[in-house]
Amino acid sequence: MHTDIETSPLRREPVAPQAVGQLPVEPKIDLLPLGRRAYSVLITLLYIFLLLPILIIVFASFSPDQRNTYALSNASLHWYREFFASNNFTSAFQFSLWLALVAAVLATIIGFITAYGIVRFTGRGRNLAQSLVMLPMMVPHILISLSLLLLLTVLPLMELSALIIGHVLICLPFTIAGIIASLEGVDPDLEAAAWTLGAPRWRVMVEVTLPLIAPGVLSALIFAFIISFGDVYIALFLSGPGVTTLPVEIFSYIQWESSPVIAAITTLQIVLIVLFGLFVERLVGLRTAMRL
Amino acid sequence: MIRDPEARTGAFASILLSPITVLYLLFLLAPISYFLAVSFFKYSPAELFIPGFTTENYSRLLFDSYYRNVIYSTFRIAAVVTVISLVFAYALAYFLARMTSGWRSLLMFLIVAPLMTGIIVRTYGWIVLLGSDGLINRLMMLVGLIAAPVELLHREGTVIVALVHIMLPYMVFPIFSSLTSQDRHLVPAASTLGARPLRAFLEVTLPLSRSGIVMGSALVFTLTAGSVVTPQLLGGRDVTMMGQTIYNLVLSTFNWPLGAAVAALLVLTQFLVISLYFRKTRGAH
Numbered sequence: 190m191h192t193d194i195e196t197s198p199l200r201r202e203p204v205a206p207q208a209v210g211q212l213p214v215e216p217k218i219d220l221l222p223l224g225r226r227a228y229s230v231l232i233t234l235l236y237i238f239l240l241l242p243i244l245i246i247v248f249a250s251f252s253p254d255q256r257n258t259y260a261l262s263n264a265s266l267h268w269y270r271e272f273f274a275s276n277n278f279t280s281a282f283q284f285s286l287w288l289a290l291v292a293a294v295l296a297t298i299i300g301f302i303t304a305y306g307i308v309r310f311t312g313r314g315r316n317l318a319q320s321l322v323m324l325p326m327m328v329p330h331i332l333i334s335l336s337l338l339l340l341l342t343v344l345p346l347m348e349l350s351a352l353i354i355g356h357v358l359i360c361l362p363f364t365i366a367g368i369i370a371s372l373e374g375v376d377p378d379l380e381a382a383a384w385t386l387g388a389p390r391w392r393v394m395v396e397v398t399l400p401l402i403a404p405g406v407l408s409a410l411i412f413a414f415i416i417s418f419g420d421v422y423i424a425l426f427l428s429g430p431g432v433t434t435l436p437v438e439i440f441s442y443i444q445w446e447s448s449p450v451i452a453a454i455t456t457l458q459i460v461l462i463v464l465f466g467l468f469v470e471r472l473v474g475l476r477t478a479m480r481l
Numbered sequence: 482m483i484r485d486p487e488a489r490t491g492a493f494a495s496i497l498l499s500p501i502t503v504l505y506l507l508f509l510l511a512p513i514s515y516f517l518a519v520s521f522f523k524y525s526p527a528e529l530f531i532p533g534f535t536t537e538n539y540s541r542l543l544f545d546s547y548y549r550n551v552i553y554s555t556f557r558i559a560a561v562v563t564v565i566s567l568v569f570a571y572a573l574a575y576f577l578a579r580m581t582s583g584w585r586s587l588l589m590f591l592i593v594a595p596l597m598t599g600i601i602v603r604t605y606g607w608i609v610l611l612g613s614d615g616l617i618n619r620l621m622m623l624v625g626l627i628a629a630p631v632e633l634l635h636r637e638g639t640v641i642v643a644l645v646h647i648m649l650p651y652m653v654f655p656i657f658s659s660l661t662s663q664d665r666h667l668v669p670a671a672s673t674l675g676a677r678p679l680r681a682f683l684e685v686t687l688p689l690s691r692s693g694i695v696m697g698s699a700l701v702f703t704l705t706a707g708s709v710v711t712p713q714l715l716g717g718r719d720v721t722m723m724g725q726t727i728y729n730l731v732l733s734t735f736n737w738p739l740g741a742a743v744a745a746l747l748v749l750t751q752f753l754v755i756s757l758y759f760r761k762t763r764g765a766h
Binding site for chain 1: 497501510513516569590595598599727737741
């Protein structure tokens, strides 16, 4: 016997037939003891709480003097000039950009190869493989950083290579997971067709699959860049003279003093990151990229 | 000649999976194991540490009241931050999950955006906000609550507020996912059967979002327990957490064995929390 939810006698009101992907009409729900109005106020306050600490930096960066003023009437670019004139901050900024680019490219290449191997060839061991790959996320980053520092006393590595390796390690879980998600949308028959027609496996991977998931790979790359650029824990112990990233430079500076020059630098950083974020959002959607 | 798509792929698969295997073994598992082994070594001011086997670092952590306090306050702060984040994140996630308008993706982006700026930026935002000439102090003086700026930094409360700010997004998304994956007919069904909205929430929505709650909480607890930068910058000398202790032991007193012992305790807790998470969510699926 076929009962349809639309004509079920349990329903008090008929529900309009849904279009594909549309949700049924929501019943009026109030969250817990809060009324609708109180709930809206709470949500608004939470958004202010989330965004204010970041917006305040942008305002403070235009202060005309040492004290943070938030009036835009006497805004000045003084601290931005200060930043461009300061050697240590500009070189740290450049170094951070360079490091993030190198780490992101490496993490994306290794991530693509690994994701492809996991999705296409692990079969029943896939869940285990996918969990193992997440390992760098499961240990505190400070521990990864310290272990690599300890490794430097044993292996004749350079500090810089340890820093790059550390950044690749923390980016990998994100690039792998992101690319796995994109690979799931690829029809295996397309690969099988190319393979049947005589293409070797690596050519199928690079010439058939890779172009199909290009947006996913690009967003993994940008995302790895963002993670590497914002990292402070890995770089905390692996920085040295000439190899200091911007977040570490800022950290060691604001431990002792505070100046709006930091606000100017972080504002530039925020603008850069938000632009990248919007780009990823356009490509594949941020939540997909972040695996959240 | 026709090739079989199902042909053996063993060799190619091992080529694909070898880079990550080498990378993880050589630069993650081996160094971390060695570092944890150092926690059983003897401390020596001259050569950092002397290989051997001693449990004195651990006994010092457990019996020295200073370190006991550090461990205790770390887990206390992590627990408080987790609970506060959970309540607020649930409200946000519920709101986003129930939204149907086109604003949703923008509001989602506003939650992710702070996450991408990095820990230093968000911590610095609180320094600007709470400093002696910061916005909060100015507002309070404007209203007449206080006559002179108050020291708002270097308090445990400040560290907790900033950590909640940092961790909130990590909690929102797992809960959001578990809310949106629920069958949308369940709550209407419950109300049809006479459940009041509150009861429908408590008996249908909340239990079904358990996996998101557990995942978010595990994530936030472990990230908070391992934080270094935020307590160091906002808490100053008065608030000490394990991450800070490791940082100071290694970089200023060069006591690697003791620092490694603190780290080992941190990792142990982390794995306990994660295994708890896996046990809990296996039951859910």
